[in-house]
Every structure is written in structure tokens, then in C-alpha cells.
Amino acid sequence: MSKKRPATSPGERAVMGPDPATGPDMLSGPGRREPARPGSARPGPDRPLYSAGSDLLEVQNLQVRFRQGGRDVWAVNGMSYSLRAGKTLAIVGESGSGKTVSCRAIMGLLPKAASVAGSVRFEGAELLGLPDATMRAHRGTDVAMVFQDPARSLNPTMRIGIQITEAIRTHQAIDKNSARDRAIELLKLVRIPLPARRFVEYPHQLSGGMRQRVMIAIALACHPKLLIADEATTSLDVTTQAQIMELLLELQQDLDMALMLISHDLGLAASYSDEVIVMYAGRIVEQAPTQELFAHVRMPYTKVLLQAIPRLDRPAHALLPVVSGRPPDGMSLPVGCSFAPRCPSAQERCARDSPDLEEHEPGHHWACWYPCEDGDSE
Numbered sequence: 239m240s241k242k243r244p245a246t247s248p249g250e251r252a253v254m255g256p257d258p259a260t261g262p263d264m265l266s267g268p269g270r271r272e273p274a275r276p277g278s279a280r281p282g283p284d285r286p287l288y289s290a291g292s293d294l295l296e297v298q299n300l301q302v303r304f305r306q307g308g309r310d311v312w313a314v315n316g317m318s319y320s321l322r323a324g325k326t327l328a329i330v331g332e333s334g335s336g337k338t339v340s341c342r343a344i345m346g347l348l349p350k351a352a353s354v355a356g357s358v359r360f361e362g363a364e365l366l367g368l369p370d371a372t373m374r375a376h377r378g379t380d381v382a383m384v385f386q387d388p389a390r391s392l393n394p395t396m397r398i399g400i401q402i403t404e405a406i407r408t409h410q411a412i413d414k415n416s417a418r419d420r421a422i423e424l425l426k427l428v429r430i431p432l433p434a435r436r437f438v439e440y441p442h443q444l445s446g447g448m449r450q451r452v453m454i455a456i457a458l459a460c461h462p463k464l465l466i467a468d469e470a471t472t473s474l475d476v477t478t479q480a481q482i483m484e485l486l487l488e489l490q491q492d493l494d495m496a497l498m499l500i501s502h503d504l505g506l507a508a509s510y511s512d513e514v515i516v517m518y519a520g521r522i523v524e525q526a527p528t529q530e531l532f533a534h535v536r537m538p539y540t541k542v543l544l545q546a547i548p549r550l551d552r553p554a555h556a557l558l559p560v561v562s563g564r565p566p567d568g569m570s571l572p573v574g575c576s577f578a579p580r581c582p583s584a585q586e587r588c589a590r591d592s593p594d595l596e597e598h599e600p601g602h603h604w605a606c607w608y609p610c611e612d613g614d615s616e
């Protein structure tokens with residue numbers, strides 16, 4: 239293999255991964271399945287949407303700015319949300335909306351050129367501004383991240399067993415034999431058949447889905463309380479994608495982790511989540527418990543994302559509704575609503591004033607002057 243071994247250890251790569259490739263433009267790209275409907279947000283036994291308990295993660299007014307060619311690129315513009323232990327939050331939006339950058343800010347994985355402001359509290363402790371070594375420890379014990387492309391995340395020249403045991407030994411002071419036993423346990427946990435045989439294989443001997451399972455095993459090596467899956471199934475075929483999503487949910491329940499599903503695919507992310515955040519141009523534009531969101535979509539942008547998902551009740555070969563144009567670039571955000579240049583419902587006020595994200599109905603936040611009403615044409 240001609241690929242150079244990455245400088246980082248597998249343990250660090252599990253949380254860092256490669257630079258995530260951006261997914262296809264959601265408004266014009268193919269969707270794959272019916273969106274979640276009320277009552278079908280989560281497979282398995284009904285779970286309360288908001289159980290009592292404290293927040294695991296609290297993000298307040300998160301802002302990320304890059305300095306580029308003497309100008310500022312605003313990638314994240316004041317995001318606030320929280321996530322409780324054991325819950326699943328989906329963050330959706332087109333490519334470039336700030337999903338990955340906002341997660342990397344939580345992980346302390348942004349390049350030095352990024353300025354980060356606001357507050358990110360994990361179990362009550364502020365993370366922003368911590369020294370690098372403390373952030374590394376946080377990544378090693380509290381939070382792990384799985385990225386889109388397992389082929390690029392794994393070292394092609396190392397047997398997968400070694401990559402997992404290295405990850406384990408990065409986080410735990412245990413001998414090689416115990417690490418091997420634990421690695422095989424992790425391979426079983428992520429439902430890899432014949433784990434002892436797979437242990438000695440190389441990444442190219444595994445399918446894409448199996449490689450992503452290995453990446454998940456590496457991410458789990460540190461017993462994270464929060465697992466962030468950033469487009470983790472985007473490069474996989476539909477069947478494998480569903481299997482990996484089911485696996486993530488089972489693991490989440492078995493290990494009582496919180497899960498953040500980052501995706502350009504509203505149907506996919508929302509089908510598996512308790513709550514959905516929709517991002518546009520670095521801001522949250524709509525946020526609600528999943529069932530509420532699908533029952534009462536308010537933002538025209540969310541509606542467009544929803545309409546872009548192919549549905550069985552549309553005529554075969556019908557063109558998906560799309561909205562032309564692209565999101566604004568972070569160097570020149572419009573004065574008013576960022577979506578105004580593309581919004582089918584825009585009126586004069588939209589180009590002038592920027593709507594704030596507000597809780598207009600219990601648990602349901604949106605940022606729009608002229609929200610959709612129930613029953614607006616689909």
C-alpha cells in the first residue's frame with residue numbers, strides 16, 4: 239500500500255478521523271427513504287422524549303470564525319442547545335451549514351486559525367479555553383467521533399486488531415493480552431462475525447460497512463458518554479446504512495450513551511433521533527422534538543429539506559422539489575434572513591430583518607417571520 243501511515247494513533251483517529259468529506263447538496267441530491275412520521279421516530283420500545291435528569295452537554299451561543307485571506311468566515315453564528323445523557327440529537331442541514339465545525343468545536347479539534355467563542359459545558363464543566371492536554375483527555379474519556387469515510391480513517395497497512403488494541407491502550411493502562419481480549423469483545427459488540435479472524439485482517443479485506451463497524455469499535459474503546467457520528471453512513475449503501483444506524487442505536491441504549499447524528503439527510507438523521515436541529519448558514523433555524531417537527535414543520539427551509547426526500551406516494555420518476563441557489567458563504571451573510579434569497583415564502587421584511595430563533599410552541603423553536611402552517615401543501 240502506498241498510503242502513508244497517519245501520524246496519529248488509532249485512538250486519536252477514532253475521535254479525529256480524516257477531514258470529513260462533505261456530503262451531496264441535500265436540496266438537489268437524492269434522498270433515500272420516507273421521513274420519520276409521528277410515532278415512528280425511534281425503533282424499539284417507546285422511550286420518553288425528555289426524561290428527568292441533567293444535561294450532559296450544554297452549548298451556549300457557540301460562534302466559530304475562520305480568518306481567511308484577511309476576511310472573516312463565519313462558520314457558526316450563535317448556536318445554543320443541550321443534550322441529555324442517553325438521548326439522540328440529529329443536526330441536519332445542507333453541506334457548508336456548519337454542522338461539522340460546530341462538533342469539532344465541542345471536541346477541541348478545530349485548526350488554530352479558528353476563533354471560538356461562547357460556552358460548551360460537558361457535565362457542567364466548561365470546555366472552551368481548556369489547554370490542549372486537558373482537551374485530549376476529554377476526547378479520550380468523554381466524547382468520541384466517527385466520520386464519514388472509514389477507508390480513510392483506518393491505517394491500510396495495519397491489521398485491524400492492532401488498531402483497536404492501540405486505541406484501547408491509549409485510554410487504559412492494560413497489558414497486550416487484556417487489550418486483545420477487549421478488542422475482540424469490541425468487535426463482537428459492533429456485531430462483526432468471526433471477530434477473532436477479523437482481528438488479524440487488514441482494512442481492505444473488510445467491506446465498507448465492516449470498516450465503519452471497526453471505526454465505531456475504536457470510538458467505543460474509551461467508553462464515551464457522547465458519540466458524535468458525523469455523516470457516518472453517508473458513504474455506505476442504503477442497506478448497510480440502515481444496519482449501521484441500528485447498531486448505533488443499540489449501542490447507545492446498551493451503553494447508555496448520548497448520540498449526535500450529523501447529516502445532510504433529514505430523513506436519515508431524524509428517523510433515528512429524539513430531537514432535531516436544522517441548521518442553515520451557521521445558525522439553528524428550527525429545533526423541536528422529532529415527532530413535533532414532522533407533525534408541524536414551520537420553517538420553509540425545513541419544508542424544502544423534507545420535500546427533497548423521495549416518497550413512495552409520489553409518482554415514479556417524479557422530480558424532487560428543489561430550491562435553486564446555494565447557502566450564503568460565511569464571508570457575506572445577508573442582512574435579513576439568510577434563507578431569503580432562496581425562500582419560496584420570502585416577503586419584503588425578510589430581506590431587511592433577521593428573525594431570531596424563538597420558542598413559539600412548547601419545545602418548538604424556529605426563526606422565521608412567516609412560518610408554514612399545518613396543512614400547507616406538501
Ligand SMILES: Nc1ncnc2c1ncn2[C@@H]1O[C@H](COP(=O)(O)OP(=O)(O)O)[C@@H](O)[C@H]1O
Pocket residue numbers: 260261304306311312313331332333334335336337338339340349567568
Ligand atoms: N478550516 C477552515 N477554514 C475556513 N473555512 C472553513 C474551514 N472549515 C470549514 N470552513 C467553512 O465553515 C463552513 C461550515 O463548514 P462545515 O461545518 O464543514 O459544514 P457542514 O459540516 O455543515 O457541511 C463552510 O462554509 C466551510 O467552508
Ligand code: SF4
Pocket residue numbers: 537538539575576577578579581582583584585588593605606607608609
Ligand atoms: S423569514 Fe422569510 S425568508 Fe426567512 S425563512 Fe421565513 S419566510 Fe423565508
Ligand SMILES: [Mg+2]
Pocket residue numbers: 258259260261337338339468469
Ligand atoms: Mg460536515
